[in-house]
Amino acid sequence: MDFLVFWLSNVPSFAAPFALGVLGMIICERSGVLNLGAEGFVLVGAMSGAGVLISLGDYPLSAIIIAGASASALGLLFGFLVVLLRVNQVIAGLIMVFLAQGLTSLISRNMGWVNKPFSGLGRIDFGFLTDIPFLGPVIFGQDIIVYITILLYILSFYFIYRTNIGLRLRAVGENPDAVDAAGGNVILLRFMAILIGAFFLGVAGGYLTVVVAKIWVDGISGGRGWIIIALVIFARWQLWRSIIGAVLFGCIEALIPRLAAVGVQLPQYFILMLPYVVTILVMIWSNLKGNNKQDTPLALGRPYLREERH
């Protein structure tokens, strides 16, 4: 029972960075822009969040917002490359990763941010609510970003599926010509989608340093950006599925050390491999169901040039 409480109460803080990142990716890719640079945007966010706390003072919420804004700044470059210059999106995305790795390493070293612990953002105590057995620590013992993430998902669902601009966002990822013909601004829509997407990826990175690790070291994202990309495919670009995927990965990540801590005899590398096995299984499952074609945004990865023949 204790084990279950410890495990489940830790799931949200592992799931939150995945959920935030996938949300950003879905917004970006729904507009038809393939973003393989997730790892880079997460890194930039993670470093900026830590940097604010170390250099500017103990303002964890501002740090998270600045983390998002910094990733958006990198998004400006990405958008410039893929939307305006119509550079190959695969290459441009990968470049973002390597650029961010070098850039964060350089900046953090010159600013002296490496290996500097900070207090970061803690969990909220709802008083008697948090003291409720079982449900208390699981539901009322999380940090504020977890609750904000849930709210963001509700808002994004409304935005993407219930508003006119959300409709245009989806349309521009399916058929940019039609949006253009209908008077929509394809360039602007895609640019905004990239910036908002990068913002959420940066927030996911900021969460990793400000809330989880409370320290910055080079490459702290540890491949979580790549997991986010896998989760997008896992979720088939659907918000509700991405929540399931993020929680599933959160469950596994929170479970791994706890199994080890109680001395369960399982081969280490098998356990560490589990999240990826699950990803493959789910992708196979969703493929067998045969609903791939209608899920993937049709114009994904294709630069838009007005009046170009396809």
Add this chain to the structure above:
Amino acid sequence: MNKLLTTSLLIIIGLFSITKAAVAEQIIKGDPKPAMIIFSQKNDGGWSQALDEARLKVEADLGISIPVVENVPENAAAVKPAVELFIDRGHNIIIGSAFGYSDAFKELAEKHPDVVFLNPAGTTNADNLMSFYGRTYESQYLCGMAAGAISKSGKLGFVAANPFGLVNWTVNAYAMGAQQMNPDATVTVIFTGAWNDPVKERAATEALTEQGIDVIGQHVDTPTPQIVSEEKDIYSTGHHRDLSEFSAATQCSSVWVWERFLTPEIKKIADGTWESSQWGAFLSISQGGTDIACCGDAVSDTDKSKIMKARDEIMAGKHVFAGPLKDASGTVRVKEGDVLGDGDLWGMDWFVDGVISQ
């Protein structure tokens, strides 16, 4: 550090290979001019920073300047130009920092017979190339004693990177040290599978704390277990450097003291008495590879003197892995009167009784 993964295998292979015996004569021409090449950031808080700090101490000891270049990746294409540049500028002692430099250093050593190469955590050796590493099981044994002494529950935790020889021996020694102070002490070890992942290290430390563990040991490259131990109001012990700078919860650290090895080596190179070893140098506390920064306030004076006495015994030649020694399944690993050989150390794939692992 994760490049050390195959160190154990290569060392064993090295034990069986035959190389030409080194000849004692001055290899370098003129005064020693060392330079250092670091594979990661020199202020990484761990392995590389310990080397860089040793560099500064050697500079002060010998009154020479030792330039350093950092972030040189562990592939020959990156290592060679950096080393060649130093050699072009007249440097005749090149100090590396990584397992991954082993092969490039071997080639460079052949090409430049009048330059001496020293590479910590390396696996290659030649007349003018020597790899070196510390017997960290000695220092971790002593930190294990501190941990065993201050633990109220007798349940210790350990956050480690990957399970292979040089990590497993720290875990085993830690448990054996703890059992010197508390025969019932157990060490639950979590391998994160990464040297540098504070997110996983935090999760591991928190999960161990939930299970009632009140002292955390570690062999990873970040001070995350230290930071978490302070948050959770428990104690911890560190690796690489004196991690009490990150948290007062740190009661003992296994630290690198490379300057105690490098300074005399450079002097020997200068006066022509230096000799390489075909196995590399595997340094005990008495030879200056590793040592402890001990102890914090929580360790009583009696316990502290016990730890220091054990340190003296180790420096006088006592082997931590002396027989009779059984592993957790009851198999005899070291017979009465024997000590564990270096090859068996590098290949250690078993845990002593009291270690709880995956």
